[in-house]
Amino acid sequence: DIVMTQSPDSLAVSLGERATINCKSSQSVLYSSAWYQQKPGQPPKLLIYWASTRESGVPDRFSGSGSGTDFTLTISSLQAEDVAVYYCQQYYSSPPWTFGQGTKVEIK
Amino acid sequence: EVQLLESGGGLVQPGGSLRLSCAASGFTFSTYAMTWVRQAPGKGLEWVSGIRGGGGDTYYADSVKGRFTISRDNSKNTLHLQMNSLRAEDTAVYYCAKSSATGTDIYWYFDLWGRGTLVTVSS
Numbered sequence: 722d723i724v725m726t727q728s729p730d731s732l733a734v735s736l737g738e739r740a741t742i743n744c745k746s747s748q749s750v751l752y753s754s755a756w757y758q759q760k761p762g763q764p765p766k767l768l769i770y771w772a773s774t775r776e777s778g779v780p781d782r783f784s785g786s787g788s789g790t791d792f793t794l795t796i797s798s799l800q801a802e803d804v805a806v807y808y809c810q811q812y813y814s815s816p817p818w819t820f821g822q823g824t825k826v827e828i829k
Numbered sequence: 830e831v832q833l834l835e836s837g838g839g840l841v842q843p844g845g846s847l848r849l850s851c852a853a854s855g856f857t858f859s860t861y862a863m864t865w866v867r868q869a870p871g872k873g874l875e876w877v878s879g880i881r882g883g884g885g886d887t888y889y890a891d892s893v894k895g896r897f898t899i900s901r902d903n904s905k906n907t908l909h910l911q912m913n914s915l916r917a918e919d920t921a922v923y924y925c926a927k928s929s930a931t932g933t934d935i936y937w938y939f940d941l942w943g944r945g946t947l948v949t950v951s952s
Contacts, residue, residue: 753936755938755939757874757939759874763944764924764942764943764944764945765874765924765942766942767939767940767941770929770938770940776940808873810874810938810939812936812937812938813936814935815935816876816879816888816890816937817876817888817890817891818876818937818938819876820873820874820875820876821873822873823873823874
């Protein structure tokens with residue numbers, strides 16, 4: 722199975738500052754990665770797919786980049802409503818489709 | 830409105846069974862693959878099972894293979910997960926999620942999620 726490893730496990734960022742989350746896969750998944758946001762008490766929400774394509778309605782302060790084994794989610798200017806846990810996911814080839822362990826983003 | 834609504838969770842003893850359901854609305858249900866993803870209390874996301882739009886192909890995580898069965902009724906826009914031989918480690922919120930995949934597409938990301946239903950396995 723492909724293992725997705727996120728870093729850091731948590732980070733605290735000041736309002737208006739940049740937040741960067743990394744995700745590394747145990748083997749190349751080309752561009753087959755997605756990012757999800759999960760706010761407390763809510764289901765996950767798709768933010769980014771195909772590594773860098775923003776889902777409809779997602780604010781443009783969220784961006785994704787990377788390919789192969791290394792992927793990044795960037796929040797360019799953190800807002801209070803962005804406090805959440807963020808997960809990466811790979812969907813390369815056959816199942817199982819696997820998620821990273823999650824990164825908790827808080828306000829500093 | 831495009832939505833997924835899960836039901837059927839609850840408290841069950843180890844070794845018992847439960848059947849989860851997910852009612853879909855607002856999109857052409859039979860076109861899309863569907864999946865179940867679970868989240869143990871305070872933990873991350875774990876993909877559990879998936880089924881293609883036509884229902885002919887099903888997939889399972891090793892942790893549930895042989896115990897869980899996914900199915901769908903496209904005439905009723907409903908997804909099911911039959912869970913047998915339940916264990917304490919199956920305790921989680923179970924989310925129904927719509928896949929982006931249609932037909933034989935192998936690339937499954939999940940673009941619509943239900944609010945989840947809690948399954949607790951305990952004596």
